[in-house]
Amino acid sequence: MSSETEQFHTIARVGEIPEGAGRAFDVDGVMVAVFLEGGRYYAIEDYCPHQGAPLSDGVLFDKSVTCTWHGWRFSLEDGRHLDGSRSRVPTFPVRVVGDEIQVNVD
Numbered sequence: 555m556s557s558e559t560e561q562f563h564t565i566a567r568v569g570e571i572p573e574g575a576g577r578a579f580d581v582d583g584v585m586v587a588v589f590l591e592g593g594r595y596y597a598i599e600d601y602c603p604h605q606g607a608p609l610s611d612g613v614l615f616d617k618s619v620t621c622t623w624h625g626w627r628f629s630l631e632d633g634r635h636l637d638g639s640r641s642r643v644p645t646f647p648v649r650v651v652g653d654e655i656q657v658n659v660d
């Protein structure tokens with residue numbers, strides 16, 4: 555097993571995260587929000603930099619997630635705040651191996 559493989563953690567199976575929705579997972583002590591949007595998985599930290607809401611509850615639209623507390627929007631691709639501030643949410647590599655969804659938080 556390569557070191558790259560060891561850094562990925564299986565967090566769910568394909569089908570357990572519905573299209574257009576997010577789920578929260580504790581990955582090696584990091585709370586991660588994993589989304590399925592447009593047939594692609596995204597993983598970002600499950601913590602809004604505004605006041606700490608769980609972004610896994612957010613609303614998805616066009617590769618972005620909108621925080622349910624005060625409406626800040628973040629890119630699912632790079633974690634950028636899309637409404638002007640310099641805030642950024644950490645993003646993590648996510649992949650599918652067989653029917654396993656895997657995230658790397660290292």
Ligand code: FES
Pocket residue numbers: 602603604605606607621622623624625626
């Ligand atoms: S806590 Fe997310 S927008 Fe305020």
